[in-house]
Amino acid sequence: MPDPTPPVPAPDPTDGLARRLRLEREARGWSLGDLAARSGVSKAMISKVERAEASPTAVLLGRLSGAFGLTLSTLLARAEGETGQLRRAASQPVWVDPATGYRRRQLSPLMGEHPLDLTEVELPAGAEIAYPAASYAFLRQMIWMLDGTLTFREGEAVHVLAAGDCLALGAPAECVFANRSDRPCRYLVAVARQR
Numbered sequence: 135m136p137d138p139t140p141p142v143p144a145p146d147p148t149d150g151l152a153r154r155l156r157l158e159r160e161a162r163g164w165s166l167g168d169l170a171a172r173s174g175v176s177k178a179m180i181s182k183v184e185r186a187e188a189s190p191t192a193v194l195l196g197r198l199s200g201a202f203g204l205t206l207s208t209l210l211a212r213a214e215g216e217t218g219q220l221r222r223a224a225s226q227p228v229w230v231d232p233a234t235g236y237r238r239r240q241l242s243p244l245m246g247e248h249p250l251d252l253t254e255v256e257l258p259a260g261a262e263i264a265y266p267a268a269s270y271a272f273l274r275q276m277i278w279m280l281d282g283t284l285t286f287r288e289g290e291a292v293h294v295l296a297a298g299d300c301l302a303l304g305a306p307a308e309c310v311f312a313n314r315s316d317r318p319c320r321y322l323v324a325v326a327r328q329r
Contacts, residue, residue, distance in 0.1 A: 155183060200266060236263055238255050265309050273325055282320060
């Protein structure tokens with residue numbers, strides 16, 4: 135029997151992300167110009183995001199997290215400030231990209247920079263998300279399809295993944311996640327940081 139309890143809507147993460155992005159930048163001693171040069175995001179947009187005047191998209195967060203040498207999951211988890219060894223299903227944070235409706239649920243607990251992140255992603259029909267190669271520096275990543283079909287471009291290689299397929303990514307390259315079908319697709323992303 136399905137659970138009758140309606141899901142609790144995720145709080146707006148804009149303020150937490152604004153504070154965390156500013157903290158990450160300042161901890162490195164970087165100016166807005168430094169971060170803009172490293173990420174390819176304009177100073178004006180970074181400033182708007184840091185002042186919580188704009189909700190960042192998945193692509194923008196991918197560029198900024200790559201510049202910081204962090205996974206997107208780590209950046210989002212730091213913004214929430216949650217730590218611990220266990221993350222129950224009800225407390226797994228969900229972030230929705232305001233531009234595409236892309237949803238990511240952070241499964242992994244944030245415990246002292248654990249080298250493995252697990253994230254469940256739902257990509258709406260027709261949606262496409264591109265990440266620069268810098269987002270994959272110092273990372274090893276696998277994609278395991280849970281439901282639907284994903285067209286994944288890694289550099290020049292194109293992979294069409296169906297439920298049950300598992301793809302290990304190669305060297306850092308520009309990547310595009312695209313759902314070319316008429317229904318959402320779901321996949322698990324496993325990211326291991328290289329030391």
